[in-house]
Amino acid sequence: MTTDPDLSLATAKELFLDKSRKAIRELVKSERYQLRARSRSMERLPQSSWEDKDDSEDYDPEMEKKKSQRKRKRAMSDDGASSSAKKVALSEEYLSALSVSLSQEDEGQDLNALAVTGCSVHAEDNSTAEAMDLEPPALKNEGNDVGRQSTPPPQSASEDIEISTPAVNARTIEAEGAAKPETEEVEDARVPKTLEISTSFVHPIEFNHLPNEDGSDPCHFCSDFAYGIVGLGKRTVEVVDLGDGRYDEIRNGHSQTGHQATRMCSNCVQRRLRVVKCLSHQFVPIQGLTAESFDFRAAYDSLVPGIIGQKRSAKNPWCSLCPTPGFFQCRCGLILCETCEIMARVFDSDLGKIVARIEAEARDLEGTRADVEFILPGNQWEKQHAFGSDIT
Numbered sequence: 092m093t094t095d096p097d098l099s100l101a102t103a104k105e106l107f108l109d110k111s112r113k114a115i116r117e118l119v120k121s122e123r124y125q126l127r128a129r130s131r132s133m134e135r136l137p138q139s140s141w142e143d144k145d146d147s148e149d150y151d152p153e154m155e156k157k158k159s160q161r162k163r164k165r166a167m168s169d170d171g172a173s174s175s176a177k178k179v180a181l182s183e184e185y186l187s188a189l190s191v192s193l194s195q196e197d198e199g200q201d202l203n204a205l206a207v208t209g210c211s212v213h214a215e216d217n218s219t220a221e222a223m224d225l226e227p228p229a230l231k232n233e234g235n236d237v238g239r240q241s242t243p244p245p246q247s248a249s250e251d252i253e254i255s256t257p258a259v260n261a262r263t264i265e266a267e268g269a270a271k272p273e274t275e276e277v278e279d280a281r282v283p284k285t286l287e288i289s290t291s292f293v294h295p296i297e298f299n300h301l302p303n304e305d306g307s308d309p310c311h312f313c314s315d316f317a318y319g320i321v322g323l324g325k326r327t328v329e330v331v332d333l334g335d336g337r338y339d340e341i342r343n344g345h346s347q348t349g350h351q352a353t354r355m356c357s358n359c360v361q362r363r364l365r366v367v368k369c370l371s372h373q374f375v376p377i378q379g380l381t382a383e384s385f386d387f388r389a390a391y392d393s394l395v396p397g398i399i400g401q402k403r404s405a406k407n408p409w410c411s412l413c414p415t416p417g418f419f420q421c422r423c424g425l426i427l428c429e430t431c432e433i434m435a436r437v438f439d440s441d442l443g444k445i446v447a448r449i450e451a452e453a454r455d456l457e458g459t460r461a462d463v464e465f466i467l468p469g470n471q472w473e474k475q476h477a478f479g480s481d482i483t
Contacts, residue, residue: 291322291461310356322461336474369423
């Protein structure tokens, strides 16, 4: 767009002659072109040099930009709505081919043609056919596919209705495969294994033994107090671990020297069970017993076997952890000697740690008592109880 040369010359003179900024600002403002948007319905005119002197000043570029954006969004939403409508129409048309009408009037329809993979078909007997993939129904005729149809042919109500079996899911196979190792581990726990153990008894031990009325086959721990302290002597025996808390001797066991399997009655089991279930051991001195006035020689002499068939009797309390006279007792029945009572305070009454320290130091009569294992967690009769024994 061009301007009048005379006007441009006059403008230049005023700019250079008048040094006032205010005059320059007013002059520039008065000489600024006023632009406005043209209507789309307006007829396009050939380019010309005419000057736009419109005084309406209604043109705003930002407003025009927003208008154009709104128009584009409206056009896109119209296209999206039309495409969505088309998709819905196609989906409804496709699903109508897979829909199944199982009203009582149509009992004779062929459900084989309607057993579509991915759909659930409910028959009168509430049976359901499910699968993973979604495919259009196909009409089956004597095992041959004759084409795809949306509506199956009628069938007599007397014919048998067959429903396709559910397809096997790959995740189901993986889940079943993952569950097998757990079952195998449980089964492996009861598989017999050969190992060596250090024991003073004859295996397999019979817990909750019921003695005969004539007094034969009594409880070994009741008939001889020293049996629980020293047993038959500690040996390293090769046994078969039956997996249910029982051992069966193979070699170097006391059974080879003619001893019967160890028997423990229910009263002896219950006394040891109270010790295991005690949550916090609190020890007090046993009245009437002091280490300063105690006769240790007479106590140890009572452990020596006497005449064959003669019953050994206890003359004093004995420590439940080691073969030493006891001077402290917990209300659960646990008895400790002076040394074990000190270790109980050090290890916060953790019997497992105390026994480990005793065995490491191997003090007094070769370490711990013979029956100390029966008052420790995870002992042999607890394992038998876990596998269905009558121990309570």
